Amino acid sequence: MIIIGLAGSIGSGKSTVSAYLQSLGIPVFDSENTAKSAVMVKGGPCLQKIAKCLGPDSILPSGELNRPWIAENVFRNRELLQIFETILKEQVWNDLQRFLAIQKSLGAKFVFLDFPLMIERGLYKICDSIWLIAVPDEIRIQRAILRDRHLGKEAVIERNKTQLPLSELKKYANVIIDNSGTFENTKAQINELLQKL
Numbered sequence: 001m002i003i004i005g006l007a008g009s010i011g012s013g014k015s016t017v018s019a020y021l022q023s024l025g026i027p028v029f030d031s032e033n034t035a036k037s038a039v040m041v042k043g044g045p046c047l048q049k050i051a052k053c054l055g056p057d058s059i060l061p062s063g064e065l066n067r068p069w070i071a072e073n074v075f076r077n078r079e080l081l082q083i084f085e086t087i088l089k090e091q092v093w094n095d096l097q098r099f100l101a102i103q104k105s106l107g108a109k110f111v112f113l114d115f116p117l118m119i120e121r122g123l124y125k126i127c128d129s130i131w132l133i134a135v136p137d138e139i140r141i142q143r144a145i146l147r148d149r150h151l152g153k154e155a156v157i158e159r160n161k162t163q164l165p166l167s168e169l170k171k172y173a174n175v176i177i178d179n180s181g182t183f184e185n186t187k188a189q190i191n192e193l194l195q196k197l
Helices: 014-023 031-038 045-054 067-074 078-105 137-147 153-161 166-172 183-195
Strands: 002-007 028-030 110-114 129-134 175-178
Touching: 002 014, 014 028, 014 110, 014 129, 014 183, 028 031, 028 078, 031 078, 031 110, 045 078, 067 078, 078 110, 129 166, 175 183
Parallel strands: 002 110, 002 129, 028 110, 129 175
Antiparallel strands: none
8 A cells, every 4th residue: 555645835725735635535634624623522532631631620511621721721831832732743643654554454445544743753754655735935824824824824834834845845845736826736746637647
């Protein structure tokens, strides 16, 4: 089974490509949705670890994550944030291993992994191939500002600074998909690439 990683900076359209692949029935592991789901399962192992490590106030009496408490206490405390992120990363990693085992047992020819900062975090090492969703910086930043209006321009620019530049990301890519035009053009590129797998 071929493991293909999707890479791309903020505003590149990586999530849109991931959703398109899923719409075609292709197995895609979406780490962000997996992490969100991990903290939604009442009484699940992730919430139990959070309660154990961060204290009972981190979980509501209903068994759900106490989001206001997390926002107030965890995101303002580097040490607690690191504990919280470690718990989520462990859960996502376990879910990834389960996903890969299931897809392999189902006879999947290939799967895609969608992780933010795939290259920066070294996750490309578990992939057989990296498909980079490439968009010039000015277009990407403009798209991200339009999509994430609640963040504001400065926040988008700050997030962009934490990511590798496109020139550096290209060094890790086996395939480069140009998403600077219409999504119809991007889909045509993807469909052509899928035919070769």
